[in-house]
């Protein structure tokens with residue numbers, strides 16, 4: 177059995193700490209320019225839900241990716 181050579185990348189590790197906000201309703205990026213909102217899922221409270229301005233205006237429902245909670 178071959179011992180797999182694991183070449184660890186020594187380059188700068190890109191940590192996705194600043195994950196771009198994605199609208200939980202339409203899946204589009206919520207740009208800092210538009211007045212998107214973010215809030216914690218009212219049901220499980222552990223997922224940050226983003227909503228873009230358009231989805232707020234049209235009251236598009238969102239689904240929590242963790243608990244499946246639906247709500248406007």
Ligand SMILES: [Zn+2]
Pocket residue numbers: 199200201202203204227228229230231232
């Ligand atoms: Zn949206």
Ligand SMILES: [Zn+2]
Pocket residue numbers: 217218219220221222223240241242243244245
């Ligand atoms: Zn949830």
